Amino acid sequence: MNLFSMLELSGSALGAERMRAEVVAANMANAQTTRTAAGGPYRRQMVVFQSQSRPRFSLALNSLSHENPAAVRVAAVVGDARPFVMRFEPGHPDANAQGYVAYPQVDPIEEMTDLLSAVRAYELNASAVQATKNMIQQSLNLLQ
């Protein structure tokens, strides 16, 4: 039933936005982390979304039905390639030879706007699920 596939589509978007909010929260939590297991300061993470068609074994069936909806998935969580922020703290245990400590390049304003955008997108997709549910209920009311 294609209306159910709409539910799954919005569900995948909800999962992707939740992952994005989680990554933003991780960035915020590790904004001052100078030491990680891999050595060096925490590198700011970013998510990469990718749209994917649901795999179908019969392409002929695909062409007969209407356009295949594209679900969203998180393709990768990559580190930001920007250079670290260097602060002069000679007494810090993680300071290098010149007395500079490398801090993660996490800007709180940037993270807050990302978080707000992720929350808004989550609400957007939740209302899409609500609308789909209403549509299905309306079609069920036809039987009454």
Added chain:
Amino acid sequence: MTNSISSLRILPAEITPPDATAAAARGGEEQDSFLSTLQQSMDAVEGAQGEAQNQVAQLLSGQGADVHSAMIAVEKADLSFQLMMQVRNKIVQAYQQVSNMQF
């Protein structure tokens, strides 16, 4: 016998696009495939409800099921069940109409 079976065809005709002339011709055979369709849809509803219960149980026990996927599974189960109830009501109506036929 053929008449009552083909008049039970009014039930799926209300749900699917009607094909009244072919329905009268197919008669008795459609009885079996209609019942099997009903059985399949009931199995599907049961499957959806089981899936929904699993997801909610996982969510409550904290095993990392997403909240939204559990909610969507519950919603799907609910809608499938409502559809099945509507179909059942129509079957009962059709049966009552047939049994009320006087000669």
